[in-house]
Amino acid sequence: MSSHVSLNQVSKVFNQFTAVKDLNLNLNAGECIGLAGHNGAGKSTIIKLILGLIQPTQGDVFLFGKNMASRDSNEARRQIGYLPETVALHASLTADETLAFYAELKGLSKQHNKLLLERVGIAQAAHRRVGTYSKGMRQRLALAQALLGEPKVLLFDEPTTGLDPASRQMFYQIVSELKAKGATILLSTHALAELNGYADRVVVMKNGVKLADGTLKELQAQSGLPERIEVTFKVPVNLPAHWVPTGECSYSIQSQPHQKIDLLKELGDLNQLASLDIYTPSLDEMYAHFLKREDI
Secondary structure, three states: OOOEEEEEEEEEEEOOEEEEEEEEEEEEEEEEEEEOOOOOEEEEEHHHHHHOOOOOEEEEEEEEEEEEEOOOHHHHHHHEEEEOOOOOOOOOOEEEHHHHHHHHHOOOOOOOOHHHHHHHOOOOHHOOOOHOOOHHHHHHHHHHOOOOOOOOOEEEEEEOOOOOHHHHHHHHHHHHHHHHHOEEEEEEOOOHHHHOOOEEEEEEEOEEEEEEEOHHHHHHHOOOOEEEEEEEEEOOOOOOOOOOOOOOOOOEEOOHHHHHHHHOOOOOOOOHHEEEEEEOOHHHHHHHHHHOOOOO
């Protein structure tokens, strides 16, 4: 899998404050990476480093193999689309005029702008002033701006803020389409539950240090958090003492993933089961667990 973006042993220090420390991070083609962390964890600094807005104090940032510190990195930067957390659009411009302005800044043709507005669901308001837009409509327009030129790397900072459920579904549908075309998406968000089914990996930051990086299954293994098995039988049964009774015919137990099969074998005749549920730790629970680490 090829890396569109690589950060190698990157640190960034502002005066005496270390915003990012010894970070190694690869963002691969056709991958959506969730970026999680508390305020001040280093998320925005990482995005600014990839954009080339700031330079690392030590280490290197590569975009499509080009070092962002080199003078010939401008062409690579044209392949980035960016949606900031705080959207600042000119209130007096229409959506048409806004996209035309950004297309001209990027040196792009304006012929696909109408299709972009249709894609984000605001084509019907293309000739209205942005100052009349709701927060959700402004967010959709900012998303259209980020998609100009079909960039290969997209950096989204709290992209679903202000979006209603239907609009969030539309956003993640676009994310899926971009992934299928081989784009790299870095998505910084506090709405971690939204990432289920969309993020291939989640990176957890704390105090500028990467605490965890992996798929949901890998994060569960790294966290050590148990699963919970709940069973209900049709008639009363006797199970080993480590199964905790929760009702006349119901039991529960906490289990590490490697223990699950052996525990299920203890249930005996599965025809006697009325229900069986296995609950895995949520991304929010794993995130909270990582942040409780006191060695960072």
